[in-house]
Amino acid sequence: MDQGRVGLNRRKFLQCAAGAAASFQLANNKSFALGQRNSGGLSETTLPRPTAAQIAWQDFEVGVLFSLDLPVFAPEGFTEKPKTYDPNLYNPTQLDTDQWLESAKQAGAGYAVFTATHFNGFLQWQSDLYPYGLKQSSWRNGKGDVMQMFVESCHKYKIAPGVFLSCHRNAFQNVYNYRVNMGKGGTEQAAFAELGAKMTEELCSRYGPLCEIWYDAGLPAPADGGPDVIPVVERHQKKTVFYSNPQRNDHRWVGNEAGVAGDPCWATEPDQATAYRAHMNSNLPAMRELNSHGDPDGKIWSPAMVDVPIRNHEWFWRPDDEHKLYTPEALVGLYYTSVALNSNFILGAVPDTRGLIPEKDFAVAAAFGKEIRRRFAVPLAQTKGSGDVVELSLHQPTRIDHIIVMEDIAHGERIREYVLEALVPGNTWQKVLDGQSVGHKRIVRFPPIEVARVRIRVTRSVARPLVRQLSVYSTS
Numbered sequence: 001m002d003q004g005r006v007g008l009n010r011r012k013f014l015q016c017a018a019g020a021a022a023s024f025q026l027a028n029n030k031s032f033a034l035g036q037r038n039s040g041g042l043s044e045t046t047l048p049r050p051t052a053a054q055i056a057w058q059d060f061e062v063g064v065l066f067s068l069d070l071p072v073f074a075p076e077g078f079t080e081k082p083k084t085y086d087p088n089l090y091n092p093t094q095l096d097t098d099q100w101l102e103s104a105k106q107a108g109a110g111y112a113v114f115t116a117t118h119f120n121g122f123l124q125w126q127s128d129l130y131p132y133g134l135k136q137s138s139w140r141n142g143k144g145d146v147m148q149m150f151v152e153s154c155h156k157y158k159i160a161p162g163v164f165l166s167c168h169r170n171a172f173q174n175v176y177n178y179r180v181n182m183g184k185g186g187t188e189q190a191a192f193a194e195l196g197a198k199m200t201e202e203l204c205s206r207y208g209p210l211c212e213i214w215y216d217a218g219l220p221a222p223a224d225g226g227p228d229v230i231p232v233v234e235r236h237q238k239k240t241v242f243y244s245n246p247q248r249n250d251h252r253w254v255g256n257e258a259g260v261a262g263d264p265c266w267a268t269e270p271d272q273a274t275a276y277r278a279h280m281n282s283n284l285p286a287m288r289e290l291n292s293h294g295d296p297d298g299k300i301w302s303p304a305m306v307d308v309p310i311r312n313h314e315w316f317w318r319p320d321d322e323h324k325l326y327t328p329e330a331l332v333g334l335y336y337t338s339v340a341l342n343s344n345f346i347l348g349a350v351p352d353t354r355g356l357i358p359e360k361d362f363a364v365a366a367a368f369g370k371e372i373r374r375r376f377a378v379p380l381a382q383t384k385g386s387g388d389v390v391e392l393s394l395h396q397p398t399r400i401d402h403i404i405v406m407e408d409i410a411h412g413e414r415i416r417e418y419v420l421e422a423l424v425p426g427n428t429w430q431k432v433l434d435g436q437s438v439g440h441k442r443i444v445r446f447p448p449i450e451v452a453r454v455r456i457r458v459t460r461s462v463a464r465p466l467v468r469q470l471s472v473y474s475t476s
Helices: 012-018 025-030 052-060 097-107 146-156 189-206 230-236 273-282 285-293 326-335 359-376
Strands: 062-066 109-116 160-165 212-215 241-243 305-308 343-349 381-386 389-407 413-424 430-437 441-463 464-472
Touching: 025 160, 052 062, 052 241, 052 343, 062 097, 062 359, 097 109, 097 146, 097 359, 109 146, 109 212, 146 160, 160 189, 189 212, 189 230, 273 285, 326 343, 326 359, 343 359, 359 389, 381 389, 389 413, 430 441
Parallel strands: 062 109, 062 343, 109 160, 160 212, 212 241, 305 343
Antiparallel strands: 381 464, 389 441, 389 464, 413 430, 413 441
């Protein structure tokens, strides 16, 4: 982990402790300039703001994507090659979605997403759209509905459910890269687009409120042969987060599956079309930068999603792959490069052929969640406020090693540049961080120091800063 990304470099910290010129004396509190307003064209009235669904999604902070598909049960093991299988191979003899959600709960997830259909095209709900799914399987006499079981378990564990589906590839429908005839296109394209809309209709209308509708690799616009799903989603799921097509990008992919967001990381992008182009062209340097950092002067709210499979780099279960498991410590490190940088962290979980989260995977996820709760469940002190300076006083001088700042994002991202400072022995304000974006959350860690107060001093903003939380922690 590059500690300079999320906290204070040790040498710089010692320089500050020695009384660098950037320090401010308490007696000179009035000497610094108040936050200058941004001149980039945005104002309090034109700032993009999130929907209630986007705010809820960002408050979840951590999610789990459960990926199970028919090829997991194939004799040769899981593969993404465009191939169909006998539906009777599908046989998770001990399927227990409660166990999945118990794992998510222990990991600290606020939401979970189920891969209802992936590249193979096998439908894991009771569908009549085409004859390749659970209805055609001997498992549970053709009456199984894993999507229904998943949603019921989400409700039991008080975790918001979402759904993942693919119109990007579909082996049964001979679709590759959104196009029929293995990517060549043809007269059947309109029929497949209609099928994608009908998949969406079934999933959005049968299972109650869903916090997320996630199309793998996004969708083309209807004019380009993609399914016309926006009217379907808006009719049935008015309070969901949608990902994504050229018309709507309620969040963005950060552009990598390594678990690293940019710093700064803004929750806004230029416009819907540009956001989609960045997603589709994430290998281009300019688009990679936009996915990673966002655009502080953007016109739409589209925060970053950082997705990482718990087995590096496997989104589906394969035998003898336990050596690819991230350690709990490594996942904590990824938390610092995602949630700590104003992003959402989603962990990919891999139910095995039994239909269970493997024991070692379960233990790693639980240990990760336990450590995050140990560090951040209870602050030593916290406050909130508005204006260019928000200050937190501790009851007595206390050693801390983390500061968390959150904006009230319901009113947009207003802070553009800021300084975090701590009042240390000698009555000296010591700089902890020069920062830019805050957004939903910024976590800053540094070597332990004894402080009597901390403050955020906003040096540039779009409108009056609104700090939802300023809090301090001692984790060592």
